[in-house]
Amino acid sequence: MEMPVPDSDVLSRKARVVERLRSVLPADAVIDDPMETRAYECDALTAYRCPPMVAVLPGTTAQVSDVLRICHAEGVPVVPRGSGTSLAGGALPTADCVILGVARMNEVLETDYDNRFVRVQTGRTNLSVTGAVESDGFFYAPDPSSQLACAIAGNIAMNSGGAHCLKYGVTTNNLMGVTLVQMDGAVVEIGGAHLDSGGLDLLGVICGSEGQLGVVTEATLRILHKPEGARPVLMGFDSAEIAGACVGDIIKAGVLPVAIEFMDKMLIEVCEDFAKADYPMCEALLIVEVEGSDAEIDDQLALITEIARRHNPVALRESASPEESARIWAGRKAAFSAIGRVSDYMCLDGTIPVSELPYVLRRIGEMSQKYGLPVGNVFHAGDGNMHPLICYDANKPGDLEICEEFGAEVLKLCVEVGGCLTGEHGVGIEKRDLMTYQYAPSDLEAQMAIKDVFDPRWLLNPAKVFPLAVSQPRRSALLAAE
Amino acid sequence: MTLLTSEADVAEEVSGATGPLIVRGGGTRAVGRPVTGEVLEVSGLSGITLYEPGALTIVAQAGTPLAEIEAALAAENQRLAFEPYDMTGLLGTAGASTIGGVIATNASGPRRIQAGAARDFALGVRFVDGAGHVVKNGGRVMKNVTGYDLVKLMSGSWGTLGVLTEVSLKVLPAVEATTTLVIRNLSPERAVAAMSAALGSPFEVSGAAWIDGAVWLRLEGFASSVAYRATSLQDVLRGFGDVTRTDDADWTRVRDAVPLHGLPTVWRVSVKPGDGPDVIAALPEGCQSMMDWGGGLIWVGQGEGDGAATHRIVQDVVARLGGHATLMKGADDLRAAVPVFQPEAPGVAVLSAALRARFDPRGILNPGLMVA
Numbered sequence: 001m002e003m004p005v006p007d008s009d010v011l012s013r014k015a016r017v018v019e020r021l022r023s024v025l026p027a028d029a030v031i032d033d034p035m036e037t038r039a040y041e042c043d044a045l046t047a048y049r050c051p052p053m054v055a056v057l058p059g060t061t062a063q064v065s066d067v068l069r070i071c072h073a074e075g076v077p078v079v080p081r082g083s084g085t086s087l088a089g090g091a092l093p094t095a096d097c098v099i100l101g102v103a104r105m106n107e108v109l110e111t112d113y114d115n116r117f118v119r120v121q122t123g124r125t126n127l128s129v130t131g132a133v134e135s136d137g138f139f140y141a142p143d144p145s146s147q148l149a150c151a152i153a154g155n156i157a158m159n160s161g162g163a164h165c166l167k168y169g170v171t172t173n174n175l176m177g178v179t180l181v182q183m184d185g186a187v188v189e190i191g192g193a194h195l196d197s198g199g200l201d202l203l204g205v206i207c208g209s210e211g212q213l214g215v216v217t218e219a220t221l222r223i224l225h226k227p228e229g230a231r232p233v234l235m236g237f238d239s240a241e242i243a244g245a246c247v248g249d250i251i252k253a254g255v256l257p258v259a260i261e262f263m264d265k266m267l268i269e270v271c272e273d274f275a276k277a278d279y280p281m282c283e284a285l286l287i288v289e290v291e292g293s294d295a296e297i298d299d300q301l302a303l304i305t306e307i308a309r310r311h312n313p314v315a316l317r318e319s320a321s322p323e324e325s326a327r328i329w330a331g332r333k334a335a336f337s338a339i340g341r342v343s344d345y346m347c348l349d350g351t352i353p354v355s356e357l358p359y360v361l362r363r364i365g366e367m368s369q370k371y372g373l374p375v376g377n378v379f380h381a382g383d384g385n386m387h388p389l390i391c392y393d394a395n396k397p398g399d400l401e402i403c404e405e406f407g408a409e410v411l412k413l414c415v416e417v418g419g420c421l422t423g424e425h426g427v428g429i430e431k432r433d434l435m436t437y438q439y440a441p442s443d444l445e446a447q448m449a450i451k452d453v454f455d456p457r458w459l460l461n462p463a464k465v466f467p468l469a470v471s472q473p474r475r476s477a478l479l480a481a482e
Numbered sequence: 483m484t485l486l487t488s489e490a491d492v493a494e495e496v497s498g499a500t501g502p503l504i505v506r507g508g509g510t511r512a513v514g515r516p517v518t519g520e521v522l523e524v525s526g527l528s529g530i531t532l533y534e535p536g537a538l539t540i541v542a543q544a545g546t547p548l549a550e551i552e553a554a555l556a557a558e559n560q561r562l563a564f565e566p567y568d569m570t571g572l573l574g575t576a577g578a579s580t581i582g583g584v585i586a587t588n589a590s591g592p593r594r595i596q597a598g599a600a601r602d603f604a605l606g607v608r609f610v611d612g613a614g615h616v617v618k619n620g621g622r623v624m625k626n627v628t629g630y631d632l633v634k635l636m637s638g639s640w641g642t643l644g645v646l647t648e649v650s651l652k653v654l655p656a657v658e659a660t661t662t663l664v665i666r667n668l669s670p671e672r673a674v675a676a677m678s679a680a681l682g683s684p685f686e687v688s689g690a691a692w693i694d695g696a697v698w699l700r701l702e703g704f705a706s707s708v709a710y711r712a713t714s715l716q717d718v719l720r721g722f723g724d725v726t727r728t729d730d731a732d733w734t735r736v737r738d739a740v741p742l743h744g745l746p747t748v749w750r751v752s753v754k755p756g757d758g759p760d761v762i763a764a765l766p767e768g769c770q771s772m773m774d775w776g777g778g779l780i781w782v783g784q785g786e787g788d789g790a791a792t793h794r795i796v797q798d799v800v801a802r803l804g805g806h807a808t809l810m811k812g813a814d815d816l817r818a819a820v821p822v823f824q825p826e827a828p829g830v831a832v833l834s835a836a837l838r839a840r841f842d843p844r845g846i847l848n849p850g851l852m853v854a
Contacts (some may be wrong), residue, residue, distance in 0.1 A: 106639075115754045137684075159627045170625060172634065175601045188829035193754035195778055196588060196599055197638060198806020198824035199852060200834045204601060208627050219806060225684045248536035254559055255653035293714075296707045309726020351623040354537040375769040384537065384623035423625035431628070438628055440619070446617040447630040448841040453833060 001048050001089075001145060001429055003463050004475070006096040008074050014053055015073050016054065017098070024066035029104070031055040040081065040099045044146075045089040045430055047346075047400055058440035059104045061179055061187060061217040062146050065267040068215065069185030071098055075482065077462045078183070079262035082154030083125065085146040087347055088428025090158060090210055094462055100215060102153045108132045109218065117176055117193050119220045122153035126160075129221060141168035144424070145333050156216050159208030161424035163332065167258040167291075168224070170339060170424065172207040177220035180206060180213075180262035183455045191222055211461040213454035227291035230258065230481045232328050233301055236282035236315030240264065240377075241358040242436045246311045247381045250288065253307055255300055256278055260382035261287040261332050264361075267376040267389070269341070274338035275331035280315030286381065287332055325393075335378045336389070343374075343391035346403050350414030351423030354384045363413055364388055369405040373399075385423035386414070412437050427465045435467055444470055486675035487526040489608065489616060489647040495522060496645060497614025502849045505641035507545055508578030510570050511587055514640060514851035515822050525580060527647055530554055532622065539605065539622050541650040544582025551581055555653055563654040564600045565591030567737045572748060578603050582646040588638030591737035592689035592700070595681065595775040601637035603652045609636060612842025622650040641848045659705040660824040661712050662689075662731035665723045666696045670759035673697045674777035676722040678755060681776045683718050685711040691736040692758075692773040697722075698731055724824070736774055742783035745770065747812045749796050751780040753805035762781055764799040766792055789816045797824055823852050 010017075018032045031037055032054045041049040053076075058064045071078050081091040081101045093099050105121035106128070112118070113136060120129055126147040129140040143162035144150055150160070156178065161170040168174070177191030191203040206213055232433060237243040240262075247260055263271065263285045272279045279285055286308075290300040301318055308316055319325040331338075339345050353359050368375045368390075379386040388410055392403035411421045411431065415438050421431045435444060448466060451458065457478055458471070486492050496503065502519030525545040532541040535558040542551055548566060555561050568585045569575065583589075585607070590599040597603075606620030612827045617633035636643060665676055671694040689700030699715065701708045716725045729750045734742065742748050751761055758777030765771060769792065770783045784792050789812055800807040806824035809817060826834060834853070838845075 043744075112754075112756075114675075115756050116678075116682060116755075135795060138682075159631070161625050161627075165625070169598060169602060172523045172631065173598050186829055188833070189827065190830060192804045194752045194757075194805035195594065195775060196590070196601070196752055196806075198752065198808060199826050199830070200643070201588070201601060201634045201638050202639070202830065202833060204631055205632075208631045209518055223683050228684050251538060251655070252536050252558075254658070256655055292707060293710060295710060296704075298706060299706055344769075349843045351551060353534060353539070353623060355534055380625070383624045418621070419623045420621050420626045420628045422628050423623065423723060424627055424671075426627050435629060438621075443618050444629070445615070446611065446619070446632060446841070450630050450632075450635075450837065453836040 002468055003050070003094060004468065010096040010111050011053065013074065017076055018054055020070045020074070021054065021067060024064055024070065025056060026056060029057045029059065040093060043084040043086040043089060043091040045087055045092065045428065048089055048092050048429065050093050050095055052097050052099040053095065055099040055101060057101045057104045059179060064100065064181045064215055065185045065187055066182055066219050067098070067100055068181055072459065073216050074186045075459070076379070077459050079461050080153065080157070080215045080451070082123065082151030082157065083149050084149040086154060086158065086426065086428055088422065088426045088430040090426050090428040090464060092429055097462070102151065102217065103137070105217060107294055113138065115193055115400055116223055117220050118290060119218060120152060122156065122216050122219050123151050126152060126155055128152050129278060133223055134226070136435045137226055139226050140221055140223055141174055142171050145336060152219055153216055156207050156219060157209065157211040158426035161385065163259045163261055163380060166260060167256060172204060174205050175203065175219060176208060176222055178203060178216045179218035181215045181217055181455065183214065183460050191220065209477045210428065210465050212451055212465060213460065223440070228293045230291045230325070231297045231301065231319050232289040232325055233305060233318045234280060234315060234328065235286040235288065235313050236280040237284045237311060237313055237412055238282065240284045240361045242311050243286050244357040246286065246308055249307045251382065255303055257288045257382065258291050259287065259289045262377070262379050262381040264377040266374065267378045269340055270376070271331040271335055274288060274334050274341065275327060276325040277331035278441055279331060280311055283315045287328060314411050339376060339389050344394040345389045345391050348407050348410055349385060349423045350387050350411045350421055351383070351385045351421055351426045352417050352419035356417040357381065358386065360386070360413060360417060364410055367406055367409055371402055373403055384419065404420070408434060429464055432465060432469065433450055448474065483721040486525050489527065489610065492524065492527070492645050492647055493610045493614050493616050496612065499846050502846050503714055505645050505848050507583035508547065509576045509577040509578050510573070511583060512573050512575055513810055515854060516818050517848050517851050522645065524582060524645060532649065535560060538653050539650060540626070540653055541622055541648065542581050543648050544580060544646040546581050548579040548581055548584055556656065559656045560653045562603065562651065563593055563604050565593040565737055566600060567591045571743050572739055581649055585637050585649050586639065586641050586646055586801055592691060592733055592774050592800050595778070596676040596686065596688045596832055601634050604633045604637050604649060604686050606650040607633050607636050607646055607651055608648040609646045610763050611644045612844055612847045617644065640851055642838060642852055643847070644733060647846065657702040657816070659702060659708040660702045661708050661727055661729050663712060663715060663719065664696050664728060664731070665719065668692065668695065668722065670762045670773065672722060673773065674755055679718055680715060683715060685715045689733055689736065690776040691739060692777070693736055698736065700733060703849060739772065739781040741772055742770060742781055742853045745783035745785050747789040747792070747816065748810045749807050750781040750810045751782060751796060751800055751805065751807040752778060753776060753800060753803050753835060757803040757805070760803060761799055764795060766795060771829040789819040790820055793820045797821070821854065
């Protein structure tokens with residue numbers, strides 16, 4: 001992966017930068033020992049590593065502002081970091097950067113059930129947002145698989161989704177306001193506990209901007225009352241085509257399940273081995289979950305199973321208890337860890353129109369043959385968000401490169417059939433160089449215009465999202481000016 | 483004015499423009515500071531380009547009449563869940579809403595409180611920026627985080643950043659049954675308390691309004707489910723008075739602010755729901771109001787009276803509480819004299835102005851409509 005050449009001038013001023021950072025942060029919040037900065041050398045895309053020059057762990061918005069003001073004055077790139085769970089390399093450092101970790105900022109600042117929101121510091125993990133309100137019957141809806149570890153800061157940066165977003169939407173649909181610290185240290189409040197923007201929807205642009213427009217330190221999040229109950233049903237089919245047709249029929253019938261998850265045989269096996277969820281062994285498994293009272297669930301599942309029966313399922317089983325439901329979901333949510341036990345893998349998240357699922361799965365199978373790498377498929381079938389997991393051997397020279405070539409071909413296929421490169425993980429560095437397949441130069445120019453406005457010197461989270469060649473003229477002009 | 487029928491036509495018209503352009507779809511939304519210029523009519527870009535009911539997505543050219551889209555969806559038993567409002571009655575305008583106008587103004591109705599706003603259902607856009615460049619963003623799939631989200635930025639930008647040429651939307655199934663619980667004679671405070679209790683319940687209330695002094699709470703879904711939830715919710719709300727149930731409530735009265743039709747000056751205010759009564763309490767005598775979104779959306783109307791003074795009062799109280807107030811209807815001279823859209827905090831205003839300068843460098847797209 002090509003990264004910009006580290007700025008030797010910045011590197012030569014490391015001691016001075018560290019000293020300035022220490023003047024505004026507690027002693028233990030500035031990490032500059034190369035042994036310790038290694039802890040920040042990568043995120044969950046572990047194939048790429050680069051220790052940062054310095055890492056800082058501020059505890060307040062004011063400290064974040066101080067850090068950014070100093071880095072801005074010193075011309076030091078800043079890479080914001082939540083919990084480091086990005087699968088796209090969204091928090092990959094550059095050698096000349098300051099990593100700004102928000103992990104120490106994890107307080108709940110305000111809980112308001114009458115108005116149905118919480119305001120939190122963004123280092124708080126996704127699951128612990130729900131944890132703060134669930135004893136009162138509420139929850140925060142977006143639920144990425146990594147929700148135990150991932151921070152709200154990263155969820156906002158990547159506009160994270162989850163298994164239940166068919167009904168509840170993704171982060172951007174549940175985010176009401178942010179405190180944004182800009183690269184020059186200015187702090188702005190955008191949105192709040194009210195709905196929608198009275199002017200331009202800056203909140204909508206910030207969400208999903210991969211930490212390139214500012215550092216979000218506080219967030220107002222919509223919370224909802226938990227449903228009375230939820231119950232999944234497992235459906236096994238002889239082929240992905242049949243499962244796909246069943247999904248389409250369920251949606252067309254007017255039922256909106258809270259989640260429709262798909263797993264192929266390989267994933268069923270590794271997840272079953274991991275979670276003992278008693279999954280049926282078949283070519284294609286759907287987990288369909290509905291919510292409501294017991295009677296409401298019965299009614300919806302009656303309709304859904306009737307539709308499923310028309311497609312000759314090889315297995316059809318409702319969860320019989322909350323414990324069984326929990327196991328069914330534990331298996332699905334552990335899919336990445338489960339496959340990680342048996343192989344190195346690369347996880348893609350291209351999204352396609354639901355109608356193209358059978359075709360795309362067939363093509364991925366053909367590519368698997370061509371590249372000689374096994375692939376498992378698990379995905380959010382209701383919204384076409386795929387997760388092909390391509391297995392490779394990190395210790396075998398050349399295997400990663402073959403895997404990346406395979407991945408790129410899959411993502412190009414997603415775009416070709418009317419979909420996109422990434423549905424919920426973000427572009428990061430992983431899909432950066434594929435952006436030109438989805439977007440024309442004028443499309444990327446419009447996005448970079450936004451970057452120019454928020455971060456005119458292009459110091460925040462460098463070398464992500466835009467292909468280096470595309471951003472090169474801007475970055476060269478900035479260097480020349482300085 | 484030439485009839486524009488394609489995106490290329492729009493691009494050519496914009497790049498060749500020598501002065502301000504008034505971007506117009508159906509011409510139903512005479513909102514904002516008055517703009518003088520040549521009308522750029524996009525209603526010639528019309529037609530549904532793709533509709534996949536099984537994927538819950540529809541793509542249409544921006545000038546497609548909203549009614550045409552709603553009819554196509556209804557034929558497949560689907561709908562636009564954000565319930566776009568129709569401003570013709572309130573504003574006394576002719577014409578028919580276009581889907582581009584709906585997205586450009588982020589026009590959402592009562593179901594916004596549960597399902598989300600127009601911006602939440604917008605999956606992709608194509609537009610022509612102020613320099614005449616064609617730009618696309620997003621796409622036609624439900625989850626898409628590829629690059630920055632210009633779809634949200636374009637939603638609610640009132641044609642000041644670009645001229646929408648095509649939009650793609652997420653749609654949802656229509657429902658089998660709808661019912662409304664009604665509690666009469668509630669003060670704004672008691673009304674918001676009742677609506678908060680309902681919206682904080684697990685019963686998926688899809689509309690919560692205070693209209694004609696009564697609270698309306700809407701439940702939608704399968705008939706058996708609606709019946710169950712109506713009974714359960716009646717139990718929750720017993721302390722607020724007699725809770726009656728009707729299947730005939732006309733929610734377009736709420737959506738289109740029908741009780742305020744005929745009044746010369748009307749505001750649309752968004753605050754957190756609990757602050758709704760504070761906004762109402764601050765209004766000068768003679769103003770009429772109604773609440774939607776559980777108290778978070780307040781429609782204010784004024785007959786006789788000093789519109790400019792009321793405008794200041796409303797925007798001041800909203801600035802203090804947090805939120806925004808927009809003058810949705812007013813005489814031309816009033817709209818020219820006051821900030822029609824809530825003034826933004828200085829740091830935000832700088833960012834917005836810089837974005838406008840980048841997307842519309844010549845300042846020719848609805849110039850001054852949102853900010854003088």
